[in-house]
Amino acid sequence: VEAEFIEWLRDRVAASSAVLTGIGDDAAIIRLPGPLAVLTSDMLMDGVDFELESADMRRIGRKALAVNLSDVAAMACRPVAAVISLALPLSRARWYAEEFYAGLLPLAEKYSVAVAGGDTNTWNGPFVVNITLLGTPPQAGPALRSGGQVGDEILVTGEFGGSILGRHFDFEPRVAEAIWLREHEEVHAAIDVSDGLSLDLFRLAAASSCGAEIDLSQIPISAAAHELAEGSESSGSALDHALSDGEDFELVLAVEAESAARLVSSQPLSVPLTRIGRLVAEPGLWQISPGNPRAPLKPRGWEY
């Protein structure tokens, strides 16, 4: 499939001023705005991250890039170039590859990501994709998980829970939102919710050597979480789903208190920003609710 497919792909990949030499040499040469690079990589496998038999290869192609975009957004960085490796089942290799890229390329174009190279293979095995995304930090520098400070308010974008009903494929990575926030307000730390809101918030707090206090009444719960909770196979309340379901790919941000107040009242983004708690000195995760004493909250989510 390789030589002919590389031609096919090269014809479809938009030229990028950042990529000096892309598909077709031994490595891609990429010009960054400065000497700092961010690099992230995600591997998705048939039977683990999706079921190829029932999933649409275009949605898989979109998601494979989108999860990496979400990681770069979690650093408040700008994506620049991607390298894409595929292991394609022999029987339908070319068709799968074309469908994959038909799903991926519009998202790459939307976020100005150059497809700079990769490695396209066929085998007698299940479909595997690995994407590595190279990005560049904003003026204010990348947002780490570890930058949170006691007293920071915890803000989140969007709503949580029930992504399994479809949003885990069709989510919008919060790239533009993260960069805007980092450049305009005092965002100290950030993480994207890939494994579950309570678990990923716990990780941010731990990396920042803090604890986190969540007001459970303030969690933005998605319609999909309600739908799951009301279904016949319900495994918990809508709030449970919002706190523990994976693949929301929303941002959790630790923001200096005055910045946070300004953001919540002005709502400068096209997606809602909600204050759900704050970072505290005591390690661990804590729940608060009006009229009740503070109590420990177990971080839940997808653990490997």
Next chain:
Amino acid sequence: VEAEFIEWLRDRVAASSAVLTGIGDDAAIIRLPGPLAVLTSDMLMDGVDFELESADMRRIGRKALAVNLSDVAAMACRPVAAVISLALPLSRARWYAEEFYAGLLPLAEKYSVAVAGGDTNTWNGPFVVNITLLGTPPQAGPALRSGGQVGDEILVTGEFGGSILGRHFDFEPRVAEAIWLREHEEVHAAIDVSDGLSLDLFRLAAASSCGAEIDLSQIPISAAAHELAEGSESSGSALDHALSDGEDFELVLAVEAESAARLVSSQPLSVPLTRIGRLVAEPGLWQISPGNPRAPLKPRGWEY
């Protein structure tokens, strides 16, 4: 396996001044010497690139990095940081992962490559590894396949053929050699031999809008190529093996004529440099030998 394994790995990965934030955040932050980055990625799969049942996982770990190092060497660039994704068979995931890294990490240290992150997965499927390597060009800039000029001499490092007998695992990527050559002499173009000497030389010539003329009497033939040719299952002469076997991972260089003469007589590297031909105006691959007219030579090697 993930959380505990990440701890295990973090303890074993050497700190690097180039990696500001490595394993454990959403993305790695890497400081390059300048704004130019090179990026390459290779995926290796059980049953395609090796047979896990008969191969040693440490050799696979070493090779997975070495093939990427060879790609970066083919650009005459310096490797900086790697991100590593694994799909590990569930039954022996942790053991496989530790053996893999036991093979990889010494090579990473030798070439000052920081393991900056990745994605470690388990599944009910065959072993897959993808490594993406980030590098940085030398002062003279990266060496492309396309920089060759009519009249350039074609030099090669080392010997060719028969890598299947062991060298496809244990080869030394020509990183230091490529950088030294690019910085000290007029190296116009380079490629590493992954698919076969005649095929990869043909690719370099074609990318440079030239043809190439090879003196078949000058090809450095490895002992392994002779061994294969003399074996009972021989599929060609030792020269055939040298011209068409894949995975030699030696360099093919298009070098300005005076530089080439100087290099061949001074032999400045620890590996031999041999002149095997030159770039010519007529497209295609040509063989010459003393007393015979020039004749076309079919590029042979591993085509996908």
